[in-house]
Amino acid sequence: MLIETIRVTDGRYCNAPLHLQRMERSVRELFGCSSPLTELPPVPARYYSAGEVKCRILYGKEIERLEFDIYRPRNVKTLRLVEGGDIDYHLKYANRSRLDALWALRGDCDDIVILRDGIVTDTSYSNLLFLSDKGIFTPSLPLLCGTMRQSLIDSGAVKTLTITGEELLSGAYDIHSVLMINAMLPPGAVPAIPVEAIYF
Numbered sequence: 001m002l003i004e005t006i007r008v009t010d011g012r013y014c015n016a017p018l019h020l021q022r023m024e025r026s027v028r029e030l031f032g033c034s035s036p037l038t039e040l041p042p043v044p045a046r047y048y049s050a051g052e053v054k055c056r057i058l059y060g061k062e063i064e065r066l067e068f069d070i071y072r073p074r075n076v077k078t079l080r081l082v083e084g085g086d087i088d089y090h091l092k093y094a095n096r097s098r099l100d101a102l103w104a105l106r107g108d109c110d111d112i113v114i115l116r117d118g119i120v121t122d123t124s125y126s127n128l129l130f131l132s133d134k135g136i137f138t139p140s141l142p143l144l145c146g147t148m149r150q151s152l153i154d155s156g157a158v159k160t161l162t163i164t165g166e167e168l169l170s171g172a173y174d175i176h177s178v179l180m181i182n183a184m185l186p187p188g189a190v191p192a193i194p195v196e197a198i199y200f
Contacts, residue, residue, distance in 0.1 A: 001058055001094040002026050007184045008053040008068070011043050015183065018147040026091050027061065036062050044068060054184055058094055073190050076180060079123065079198045080109035081165040084116050089143040099124050109199060113178075114143060118164045126180040129158060131192055133174040137161035148181045171195060 004023055007014040024035040036059055043049070047068070054071040058064040082105045087098050099114075103124040106112045113128070114121045122128060122142050127149040130137040138149055140160040152158045161173065168175060177192040 001060055001064065002030070003092055003094040004057040004059070005092075005183050006040070006055040006057070007071070007186075008043050008048060008055050010051070011045060011049040013040050013043070013055070014186075015147045015151055016040055018150055019183070022092070022145075022147060023057075023059065027059075029091065031061050033061060035059075041066065052184070071184055073185060074110070076110040076123075076190065077193065077197060078109040079111055079113050079178070079193060080106045081115055081120075081169075081198065081200050082106070082112045083118070084114040084121070084143075087114065087116065087143065090145070092144060111180075113165070113168075113198065115165050116141065116143075118166070120163050120165055120168055123180055126182040126185060129179040129181055129187065130161060130163070130168075130173070130175045131177045131179060133176070135159060137163075137173070137175075139163070146181070147183050148186060152181075152187070165200065169195060169198060169200070 004019055006019050023037060027033060027035045052071045054069050056067040082102050084102055102114055103112055111123050113123055119141060120139050127142050127146040128139055136158045138158050138160055140162040163172060175195060177194045179187060179192045180190055181187060
């Protein structure tokens with residue numbers, strides 16, 4: 001089962017074309033057929049016409065379930081670097097057991113930054129932006145190519161960077177903080193996390 005999470009702001013879907021494209025790519029890769037969804041359904045106006053709303057689509061060859069809910073971002077202030085080994089999450093599966101197992105290693109931190117062979121990828125539920133005096137960067141090799149990340153790359157707002165956990169903690173490339181982003185978290189939705197609040 002696959003899942004697609006889409007931000008709805010004041011009754012309108014955000015980055016809809018990128019979400020539909022990812023669904024199409026995922027279904028073609030897994031099942032060799034077209035996506036069961038070619039356009040997004042109307043947002044239920046009675047409850048979700050204002051504010052930030054999370055739309056979740058669970059699907060395979062067919063749409064299994066469609067959910068809308070009010071969204072409240074998590075309060076993440078500290079991150080733990082954990083090695084993920086050969087973890088593969090290039091498709092957005094509903095089954096997050098591998099990610100959950102890594103998240104359990106966070107210790108007293110709020111979330112994790114997953115390394116793959118020492119290279120920084122993503123947190124347990126978001127892509128990352130590196131805020132630097134030299135510009136804004138995002139990992140070259142994320143676990144999941146998120147739609148928010150892709151829109152920022154396409155617009156030229158961020159560039160990709162390959163960086164190890166050790167380099168991140170040492171302030172390489174003049175990186176002073178990281179920002180968590182995903183479909184529900186555009187830049188600025190949550191505070192940046194200083195490098196000093198990231199631990200091995």
